[in-house]
Amino acid sequence: MFVSAFLSVIGLGFLVWVLFTLAVYALPAFVGVSIGMYVYDTEAGVIAALVAGMFGAVFTYLVGQIIFAKVQSVPIRLAIGALFAAPAGVASFSAIKGLSQIGGASEGWTLAFAIIGGIVTAGTAWVRIASLAGPIGDDDAQHTGPMQASPFAKDR
Template sequence: MIALGILASIAGIGFFCWLLFTLAVYALPFFAGVTIGLWAYDAGAGPIGGVLIGAFAAGVTGGAAQFIFTSVRSVWIRLAIALAFAAPAAVAGYHATLGLTKLTMPSEGWQIAFSVIGAVAVGATAWTRLVAMAPPEVSGHALARR
């Protein structure tokens, strides 16, 4: 019975790590949606209105950023958008890893060290997934051959 509990715990931690890495790209739209949803709630939209406005804002933020990232050729604009997506993902990765390490490690120094490693890993994963969405660059030589 103890072995089954250990295996279930490992499977649960693995599932949450997979979920964190999968959803890391959507940290920026989530933060934008929560911020605008809370603003709408405070402005008098009510709980349902706040949720609906926040969900709409998150969708618009994610869709617009991905559209701009895939359609703009400027490297600097792509870099700024990729950083805007990777930074909240890194913050989310830091806090998720810190939460897990607080459960398993007594040393605060090691908790922070592993949390920084988790932040870098999640931020790099979000960066890689966002860059993978961009279409490949076509040079002028390739167009001349066609």
């Protein structure tokens, strides 16, 4: 009995870790699956659907990161961060609600766990997408080397 409970806790911990790690990929996965299903519905074949879906997912992730890193406007950064965080929050809400129901928690606690988990996971996804971009205005800063910063640089 103790081993079963211990392994259940380890398994749930692993699932939560995977959920947090993969949260930032919820939007690209959604886009990739949607593109793949569309291509498959056009009777292009399974291979074409897989390739198109993977390309769409990678393209969405890379474009989101590049735009977030290069755009200096705070509202645009907030919008892009929200685009990546919202699907992660919804996916986390659903996953944690399902796991809580399996665990036998009451409906109130299940909903509370799911809401808190969705908010935390959405925040984690936003921080992960934002971690690749520097602070606003960092591209405009003048980077001086040690020779340029020295008051004696002209003497040498």
